[in-house]
Amino acid sequence: MPRQPNNSPQTRAVLAALLGGGGDWRHGYDLMRETGLKSGTLYPILIRLTESGLLEAEWRQAVPPARAPRHAYRLTAQGRAFAHAAAQREMAPRSREALQ
Amino acid sequence: MNTSADPFVAAAFKLCSAMMPPARSEWLHAMHIEATYIDGRFQARAFALGCCWGCLKERMSTMEFVHKAARLAMTLGMLALGIVAALSAWRVADDHGPTGLVFALLSIAFLASGLWSCVRGPAAVVQAASTMLIVSAVSFVALHSSIGEDWFNLHLYRALSVEGILIWGVLLGGALFLKPAKPVAA
CATH class of the missing domain: 1.10.8 (Helicase, Ruva Protein; domain 3)
Structure with missing residues (x-):
């Protein structure tokens, strides 16, 4: 059975981390530390999310500015809606379990 | 730092x-x-x-991994090697059980990889080949350490591990580099 795109537990973890950031720009290594994902898992997810329009990526000036600009990521409006929906889908079974 | x-x-x-x-x-x-x-x-x-x-x-x-013909050849090659290993296992099992078991495991690995490649497409060749390459490399190192010094047929097992590294290395290299990557929309 084909998998639904952008619906793996790892992708949901990345979406949750980005959603929790409150719209701030996030860096790859920060996301790795927060989600516990390895770079080999995280970056392909970021690429997929960017290509599907859920994430925007931008080179942002480093602090201090003497260092090279760094790639940063944040959810687009569509991405936020998708991340909210994914979070709700994940919460729904737990709520049902709690009620039983 | x-x-x-x-x-x-x-x-x-x-x-x-x-x-x-x-x-x-x-x-x-x-x-x-x-x-x-x-x-x-x-x-x-x-x-x-x-x-x-x-x-x-x-x-x-x-990437477009390989031309379809090359992919088919790889898959058929794996299936053929699986059959050869199965026949070898059958022939030596009576004389020496552990050697028969080694050939049987090799046969399963080749046949499973071949079938996996048929079912799951070109990416499966890379997955199967990289897994088996690691298994062969670990076997090679283990067999050249002190672990298997007293084993019967040690030279045969060593030769099989070298053969495994070559076969799976060629399959992996072929699957990855025979065909350049497809351009992707940026």
Whole structure:
């Protein structure tokens, strides 16, 4: 059975981390530390999310500015809606379990 | 500590640049820059190794691996090797059980890889070949250490591990590099 795109537990973890950031720009290594994902898992997810329009990526000036600009990521409006929906889908079974 | 000068990290990103599809070079650059922001040599190295795996996955997902004929030949080759190994297992099992078991396991590995490649498409060749390459390499190292010194047929097992490294290495190299990456929409 084909998998639904952008619906793996790892992708949901990345979406949750980005959603929790409150719209701030996030860096790859920060996301790795927060989600516990390895770079080999995280970056392909970021690429997929960017290509599907859920994430925007931008080179942002480093602090201090003497260092090279760094790639940063944040959810687009569509991405936020998708991340909210994914979070709700994940919460729904737990709520049902709690009620039983 | 700036880890950008670490030779291991540099070598890993050189490997990454050989694997990453050209249309995604900006992402490779992003990973490389990110590595320079990581404090700690071990963490930077782990990050770089992970990036190698990520680039390999990107290559697998975007490339036209091989011409269909080459892919078919690889799959048929794996199935044929599986049958040969199964016949060998059957012939030697009565004389020496452990050797028969080794051939039976080889047969299962070849047949399973061949079938996996038929069912799951070209990416499966890479998955199967990289897994079996690691298994062969570990066997090679183990058989050349003190572990198997007293084993019967040790030379045969060593030869099989070398053969495994060659066969799976060729399959992996062929699957990855016979055909250049497809251009991807940026």
